[in-house]
Ligand code: ATP
């Protein structure tokens with residue numbers, strides 16, 4: 351393809367709306383353009399990349415027996431009402447204003463289940479894996495970070511339909527391995543975490559994550575054993591302190607001005623591990639006092655699953671006063687004004703010699719014994735794991751806490767949608783059962799943007815051969831003046847094409863500097879630098895974009911060399 355003839359609008363300046371590298375580079379390299387908040391147009395080079403990603407996804411889905419559908423984005427709202435998701439999705443669901451009763455699909459569980467209900471009647475019709483690569487619409491409240499969070503985006507979504515739990519396990523495992531292949535083939539470095547299952551009823555689910563400072567998720571990862579978990583469920587190897595020998599009785603003491611654990615540590619010389627912080631939550635309308643060690647942060651997701659709670663929130667100031675008799679900073683488990691459930695973090699098991707609030711403003715109590723002075727109804731892992739703590743897999747390595755972007759999600763749905771929509775089948779005994787389902791999603795744009803986040807420098811992107819818009823960039827230098835350079839460049843372009851390589855030939859009447867900059871910005875894996883001096887020696891220069899490595903090779907060996915570099 352001749353560069354002079356294609357639409358490839360590069361930008362020298364970084365557009366002000368773009369904050370993160372992938373967004374800046376996708377705009378600068380002419381891959382996408384923004385049409386509105388969270389709405390992007392793919393330009394031709396960007397769409398070439400998207401098609402390559404979609405093809406990899408398609409091949410891997412076909413390899414696990416997936417059958418490709420293409421479902422409408424326009425959906426009757428009744429189906430969404432039947433599963434309760436009009437309400438659950440709230441503002442994220444786009445409603446059509448001038449045609450009542452239609453919504454734009456943010457995902458397709460409902461529609462798949464609708465078709466399953468129509469045509470799946472017997473265990474003999476199962477299992478099935480149905481997928482599509484299609485446009486999704488979500489009215490994201492804060493579309494940002496370019497295509498990473500769009501209001502319209504492309505998702506591969508698939509759904510497994512099974513007759514048994516074992517069948518679902520098998521379909522889920524197939525997806526897990528297909529997903530690994532998809533990311534590996536695309537060239538993404540990723541890790542997998544078990545997602546928080548609290549609100550979902552405990553079914554298995556995994557998220558595929560890409561480490562990035564711009565990620566909206568936080569994960570704890572161990573680089574030694576590969577442990578990775580969403581911070582909502584991550585744990586570390588810390589254990590409770592030994593009981594201390596001096597078990598004196600409780601004693602109230604004045605702590606004017608001490609409102610935080612740090613005030614106690616610094617102002618009253620109390621070691622952090624002797625402090626028990628009290629936090630009060632209203633959990634499903636009931637007050638719960640939660641004790642954490644020192645400055646440990648309460649993890650709400652862990653609290654929610656420990657108490658199997660539906661709704662929870664921190665108590666307000668007035669409620670605190672009513673329950674404990676004191677304001678935040680002076681509350682504790684001993685002598686509550688109103689009885690409340692008391693639970694504690696595992697690190698406080700059997701604790702004694704502890705300091706906590708006295709439920710009287712400006713006072714604390716020392717020598718508190720958790721086994722003597724009040725009743726802890728249960729102990730749980732309730733703390734937020736922190737960077738630097740040891741991995742809980744006994745590998746002795748320090749955990750890192752990183753931001754990450756979710757690129758995919760696999761989820762055992764069970765019978766939620768099939769029950770709601772009446773999609774049932776007759777099992778071998780003739781009994782009617784709801785179909786057991788799984789749901790699996792991958793964001794196409796997220797793969798592209800995450801790839802760029804991991805593979806770029808100041809000058810531009812470096813694509814992997816698998817998803818590069820073209821494989822080879824031939825830069826014909828000064829071809830207006832140098833006939834021989836033009837001839838050799840054209841011949842090489844033709845030979846590349848004959849060898850099955852996709853080639854972009856920069857035949858423009860631009861300076862070498864402009865060509866080098868554009869080539870580095872676009873980031874095709876191999877650059878062929880065709881300059882007269884080398885050509886007169888029968889040679890050509892190759893540059894590997896990712897490493898910057900340069901090689902001067904004989905012209906008639908160039909194609910073999912390029913294929914070697916690309917490994918295709
Ligand atoms: P997030 O928590 O980031 O909003 P999600 O949990 O809503 O993601 P799913 O509903 O599981 O995402 O969708 C499956 C996949 O679709 C995600 O793993 C992600 O790759 C992609 N995706 C979801 N929302 C968007 C979006 N607004 N823009 C681009 N891709 C998205």
Ligand code: MG
Nearest residue numbers: 442488490499
């Ligand atoms: Mg979302």
